Amino acid sequence: MSRLTTAGLMTRLSRLLSLAWLAGGYLFLYLPIAALVLYSFSASELPNTWGGFTLKWYAALGHDQELLDGLALSLKIAFATAWGSVLIGTAAAWALVKHPRFRGRTLFSGMVNAPLVMPEVIVGLSLLLMLVSMQRWLGFPERGALTIWLGHLLLGLAYATVVLQARLKGLNPQLEEAAMDLGARPGEVFFLVTLPGLAPSLVSAWLLTFTISLDDVVLSAFLSGPGSTTLPLAIFSRARLGLSPDINAVATVIISVVASGVVLASYLIARRERRLAAEIAAAQHA
Amino acid sequence: MRSNLHPYAQDNGAFLQIQNVVKDFGHGAVAVNHVSLDIRKGEIFALLGSSGCGKTTLLRMLAGFETPTSGHIVLNGQDLVSLPPYQRPINMMFQSYALFPHLSVWDNVAFGLRRDGLPREEVAERVDAMLRLVQLERYGKRKPHQLSGGQQQRVALARSLAKRPQLLLLDEPLGALDKKLREATQIELVNIIAEVGVTCVMVTHDQEEAMTMAHRIAIMSEGHILQVGAPHEVYETPATRFVADFIGNVNLMDGVLALDEPDHVLIRCMDCEHLVGHGITGTEGMAVAVAVRPEKISLSRQPLETPYNQVHGVVRDLAYFGSYTVYHLQLNSGAVLKVSATNAARHSDAMLQAGESVWAHWDETAQVVLTQ
Ligand SMILES: Nc1ncnc2c1ncn2[C@@H]1O[C@H](COP(=O)(O)OP(=O)(O)OP(=O)(O)O)[C@@H](O)[C@H]1O
Ligand SMILES: [Mg+2]
Numbered sequence: 300m301s302r303l304t305t306a307g308l309m310t311r312l313s314r315l316l317s318l319a320w321l322a323g324g325y326l327f328l329y330l331p332i333a334a335l336v337l338y339s340f341s342a343s344e345l346p347n348t349w350g351g352f353t354l355k356w357y358a359a360l361g362h363d364q365e366l367l368d369g370l371a372l373s374l375k376i377a378f379a380t381a382w383g384s385v386l387i388g389t390a391a392a393w394a395l396v397k398h399p400r401f402r403g404r405t406l407f408s409g410m411v412n413a414p415l416v417m418p419e420v421i422v423g424l425s426l427l428l429m430l431v432s433m434q435r436w437l438g439f440p441e442r443g444a445l446t447i448w449l450g451h452l453l454l455g456l457a458y459a460t461v462v463l464q465a466r467l468k469g470l471n472p473q474l475e476e477a478a479m480d481l482g483a484r485p486g487e488v489f490f491l492v493t494l495p496g497l498a499p500s501l502v503s504a505w506l507l508t509f510t511i512s513l514d515d516v517v518l519s520a521f522l523s524g525p526g527s528t529t530l531p532l533a534i535f536s537r538a539r540l541g542l543s544p545d546i547n548a549v550a551t552v553i554i555s556v557v558a559s560g561v562v563l564a565s566y567l568i569a570r571r572e573r574r575l576a577a578e579i580a581a582a583q584h585a
Numbered sequence: 586m587r588s589n590l591h592p593y594a595q596d597n598g599a600f601l602q603i604q605n606v607v608k609d610f611g612h613g614a615v616a617v618n619h620v621s622l623d624i625r626k627g628e629i630f631a632l633l634g635s636s637g638c639g640k641t642t643l644l645r646m647l648a649g650f651e652t653p654t655s656g657h658i659v660l661n662g663q664d665l666v667s668l669p670p671y672q673r674p675i676n677m678m679f680q681s682y683a684l685f686p687h688l689s690v691w692d693n694v695a696f697g698l699r700r701d702g703l704p705r706e707e708v709a710e711r712v713d714a715m716l717r718l719v720q721l722e723r724y725g726k727r728k729p730h731q732l733s734g735g736q737q738q739r740v741a742l743a744r745s746l747a748k749r750p751q752l753l754l755l756d757e758p759l760g761a762l763d764k765k766l767r768e769a770t771q772i773e774l775v776n777i778i779a780e781v782g783v784t785c786v787m788v789t790h791d792q793e794e795a796m797t798m799a800h801r802i803a804i805m806s807e808g809h810i811l812q813v814g815a816p817h818e819v820y821e822t823p824a825t826r827f828v829a830d831f832i833g834n835v836n837l838m839d840g841v842l843a844l845d846e847p848d849h850v851l852i853r854c855m856d857c858e859h860l861v862g863h864g865i866t867g868t869e870g871m872a873v874a875v876a877v878r879p880e881k882i883s884l885s886r887q888p889l890e891t892p893y894n895q896v897h898g899v900v901r902d903l904a905y906f907g908s909y910t911v912y913h914l915q916l917n918s919g920a921v922l923k924v925s926a927t928n929a930a931r932h933s934d935a936m937l938q939a940g941e942s943v944w945a946h947w948d949e950t951a952q953v954v955l956t957q
Contacts, residue, residue: 476650477683479670481697481748491696495687578726 332554339547346542356548366549369530372444373513376529380451380512381505387452388459388504389497395460396467414457423521426450430522442524450518455508462507466500467493599623600784601647601752606656608642616642618808620656629778629785631795634805635831640788641680643805644754647786648677660752671700677754681761682741684729690740691716691725697748715743718777735766742774746781753778755787759794771797792832796820804828826955829876836882836922837955838875845869851893852954855918860893862949867956874955879925881951884912884937888944895946898922900939912937914945 334347339357343350360366391411395404414422430446433439440446470493478492479485494501516531523532534546601624608617616639624630632640645651647658649670658665665673676697684693694715698708716722719739729737738759745753758774759767775798778785789795795802796816804811804819804827812824823829826837840854845867852859852875859875867873889895898914901921907928914922924945928936937943 471681471683473679473681473683474685476648476670477677477679478685478696479650480648480675480677481744482671482700483696484671487700492685495685498687575728579731 335547336551336554338544339551341544344544346544346547356544357552359545360548360552363545365528365533366530366545369528369533372527373530376444376448376451377509377512379448380455381509383448383452384455384459384508385463385501385505387456388463389501391456391460392463392467395464411457411460414454415461419454419517422453423450423518426453426518427521442522443527446522446524447519447527447529450522451508451512451515454515454518455511458511459504459508462500462504463497466497470496600626600628600661601786602657602659603643603647604657604659606643606646606658607654608639608646608651609654615808617646617653620808620810622803622810622813624784624786626784627782628801629775629787629799631799631802632786632788632805633790633792633795633802635790638805639808640790640805641756644677644756644786644788647752648675648754649673674751675754676745676748676750676752677756678741678745678758680756680758682729682737684737684740684744686729688728689725690721690727690729690732693729693740694744694747696744701748711747715747718746718780719743734762735770738762738770742777746777746783749781750783753783753785755785757789758787760789760791767794774798804831806831822953823876823955825957826874826876829953829955834879834923834925836877836879838877838920840873840875842867842869842871842873850954856896856916856920858893859952860949861952861954865954865956871956876953876955877947877951879911879923880909880927882922882924882945882947884924884926884943884945886941886943889946891946894949894952895944896922897942897944900937900941900943903937903939910936914943 338346338349340352340354341349342353342355391407394401395408395411398404426446426449430440430442434441474492474496475488478488483491514531515529516535519529519532520535523529528536530549534549537543537546601622603620603622603624606617606620607615609615618639620643622630632643634640642651646653647665649665649668653666656666660674665675685696688696691712694712695708698711703711712725713722716725719742721736721739721743724732724736724740729740732740738761742758759770762770771794787795787798799816801813801815802819803813806827812819812828814822819828820832823832823835829835829837838854838856838859840852840859842850842865843853843858844851845864847864849863850861850865850867852861852873854875861875865873888897896914896916898916900912901915902913904911905928909925909927912924912926914924916922922945
């Protein structure tokens with residue numbers, strides 16, 4: 300009897316212990332974020348002291364031209380990077396999967412993947428050196444949004460190719476044969492069968508490269524010129540001058556946008572599933 | 586067998602001619618080796634063979650996914666070899682069905698019709714008719730992954746029939762179904778094909794499937810065609826040891842041609858002398874084999890009064906299958922003879938026990954003499 304109780308106590312204790320571990324882990328992950336959000340509403344000039352509730356930092360953001368310009372530039376570059384990476388990445392993945400043998404395939408495959416493993420600092424530095432020399436000999440291109448975009452594209456296209464290549468390999472080749480058998484020409488096969496099969500990976504590759512571009516600091520730092528400061532660069536340079544509550548406010552805005560995006564996406568997915576289930580039920584009882 | 590379900594297609598000349606087709610994948614891998622076949626209009630023709638014998642490769646050449654190394658494929662007077670798959674009047678049902686996962690059942694069936702640019706109403710009409718034919722009218726809105734295996738198989742069939750092809754290709758059409766469903770589907774599939782009236786070439790490694798469904802069967806081995814014929818022909822008169830052994834169960838008894846007369850021959854084997862009531866082309870002393878199917882052998886406890894076509898043995902194993910029992914007899918020479926006996930009566934005393942000594946005999950017409 301008493302032994303049973305001891306055993307019961309032990310299990311309860313170990314369960315408590317694992318709960319504590321879990322709580323500790325989550326606290327470590329999310330407490331800083333919660334604190335950041337909290338202090339963004341603090342009236343104190345110091346970013347980690349509570350000085351009463353205020354929205355003045357948010358109001359100030361609306362007039363902070365440097366941050367607003369940075370945001371606009373970052374979004375522009377991220378959009379262009381995502382589209383460019385997905386387009387070129389699809390073509391590269393297609394070449395690598397559908398043509399198992401062509402001259403220089405191994406070299407091509409290695410070059411596409413190199414930016415994934417190369418330290419970003421080195422990529423950035425070598426790009427900078429190249430740009431400086433090009434400027435000297437050709438007088439072109441000026442460092443700015445275009446060069447940042449090219450750098451991000453280099454990185455994003457490597458990620459996009461890896462993601463799309465894996466998906467393309469996993470697609471059932473018989474689907475394409477079946478389409479051709481039913482009278483689809485090669486172009487139609489691509490747009491009607493291959494592309495829809497790739498769709499989930501196209502979306503994830505787009506989002507992945509968008510995010511990579513949006514929060515990139517290292518490459519942007521090497522490739523930006525005067526007047527082309529992206530949002531991460533702006534935040535980074537301000538944080539170096541000392542923390543201030545307006546940065547907390549920017550961070551909170553970003554967090555809210557991301558969080559509501561995730562919530563909206565899962566709501567839409569759930570709604571689609573429900574609608575599909577309802578359609579099936581209707582079909583069965585028809 | 587059940588071929589009375591589908592009367593023979595009329596013999597109105599070859600509709601599909603496969604002429605001396607070779608497919609060499611290189612590195613000495615000749616998947617299809619000088620194959621010639623004539624297939625009649627409206628016929629269900631089965632390519633039967635063990636794994637890796639080249640059936641799928643031959644079918645894929647008909648569909649246009651592989652180009653023959655040499656040879657011709659002529660359909661209805663038109664040479665197909667230079668046509669890409671999307672221009673051939675042929676549709677194929679894939680072994681894995683290959684239904685488009687992102688399209689509904691309805692759109693899957695409509696896919697081929699839309700590629701032909703048919704007007705909207707005609708597409709709708711024909712898709713609905715096809716779905717009715719395979720009894721899936723109510724499933725049009727579903728996605729393929731929301732269907733059972735049998736339903737997916739019917740969608741694949743409807744999709745490949747929707748364009749009214751001149752030739753339908755089936756690659757292991759029932760391979761992905763479980764045994765019970767497969768038997769029911771065989772007959773249903775044959776009925777649908779007969780209703781549509783399409784010429785059909787199917788590939789299978791399941792001989793029962795080939796026998797039940799096809800009007801004619803070609804037995805393939807290592808890229809060659811060994812024999813072509815109706816199911817009962819390849820079963821009752823196999824041309825070679827390989828075919829006899831491949832189709833159904835058989836006892837092969839090796840012997841020598843002892844006497845060769847125009848109206849009968851005598852073959853001497855280890856355990857008995859075979860009397861065959863017709864002449865064969867051979868010379869006395871040549872090695873031959875006699876094939877006898879297990880179900881054509883009778884058993885009795887006493888010998889018959891004949892010196893021929895009878896062996897003595899001891900029951901070594903027996904397996905009871907309900908409607909019939911399979912006996913394995915150990916013959917005097919040590920060879921094993923398979924006999925299958927129908928269980929006509931309940932609680933029969935005639936049921937033999939293991940260890941009993943018995944005589945096995947058969948009609949002289951039950952024997953097939955194989956010289957190769
Ligand atoms: N693309 C290819 N390249 C090289 N060899 C091939 C290719 N396709 C098939 N083969 C070879 O050709 C032979 C016949 O293959 P095939 O797929 O036609 O066999 P099968 O009769 O359909 O067998 P199964 O019943 O297993 O499907 C095999 O030895 C196979 O390895
Ligand atoms: Mg095969």
